[in-house]
Amino acid sequence: MIHDPNEAGLPSDASELSGDALPESNDTAGIDADATTPENALHLRRIRSFVTRAGRVSTGQRRAMDELGPRFVVPYSPEEPDWDAVFARRAPRILEIGFGMGATPAEIDARRQDDDFLGVEVHEPGVGALLKLMGEQNLSNIRIIQHDAVEVLENMIAPESLDGVHIFFPDPWHKPRHHKRRLIQPKFVALLVSRLKPGAYIHCATDWQNYAEQMLEVLGADPALENTADGYAPRPDYRPVTKFEKRGLRLGHGVWDLIYKRRPVS
Ligand SMILES: C[S@@+](CC[C@H](N)C(=O)[O-])C[C@H]1O[C@@H](n2cnc3c(N)ncnc32)[C@H](O)[C@@H]1O
DSSP states (O other): OOOOHHHHTOOOOHHHHHGGGSOTTOTTTTOOSOOOSHHHHHHHTSOOSOOOOOOOOOHHHHHHHHHHHHHHBOOOOSSOOOHHHHHTSOOOEEEEEOOTTSHHHHHHHHHOTTSEEEEEOSOHHHHHHHHHHHHHHTOOSEEEEOSOHHHHHHHHSOTTOEEEEEEESOOOOOSGGGGGGOSOOHHHHHHHHHHEEEEEEEEEEESOHHHHHHHHHHHHHOTTEEESSSSSBOOOTTSOOOHHHHHHHHTTOOOEEEEEEEOOOO
């Protein structure tokens, strides 16, 4: 895959990190251990798309978290916040899931000042990195939640409230026995679709062909979605080419974009 976690300071893809060492029974990795209620116990059984890893937060990232966190980080809560109040305006709202070190949402935000962006990422150094970029570039249209996107969607996002969803280079979970951890699965897509306004879009990108094929199959099978292209879509101008992608493209790797729209409700 293109992303080089070591060079990027990215949270490494867990399947690469642990390789075959990730036990097959490790389906609950990264889940809070407080299964004190039946509801929490249910969550414990859910297969996660990430493994929680300790990552070093740099001094600059920590400073950005201290200074800008109170303004731009929204604490996870099992209830839906008043998003218009959180963003201090009503504008088209785009959810970005798994923004890594934040380079992409920062660039997109700078290009799309009329839209608001809600970035969800579990990895703390990524949250610090995005806040640092926001401070450096004086970006104020982004809010961040450091939590599992599945629970954020379930509890904090109202049905038919989003104008778009970005999922760029989600962990590909290379090994077939880990494919169940991939984010783009029918149930997750159904949850996503329920949060989209009619006409709103889902934009996924991946550099892993087998995952691109799975995305095409899963997104294509959801009756509420319609492909905006004949198969894979050309990369729209708003999605910047990351340095990892550039390097991969130089090496001859492929990148696949998929853009689907929610059909109007009949
Ligand atoms: C391979 S990285 C890609 C990062 C970034 N989108 C990019 O293009 O560079 C995938 C990211 O998704 C995050 N992630 C995976 N599952 C997630 C979930 N359920 N909720 C929030 N973040 C998640 C991981 O922590 C990781 O940072």
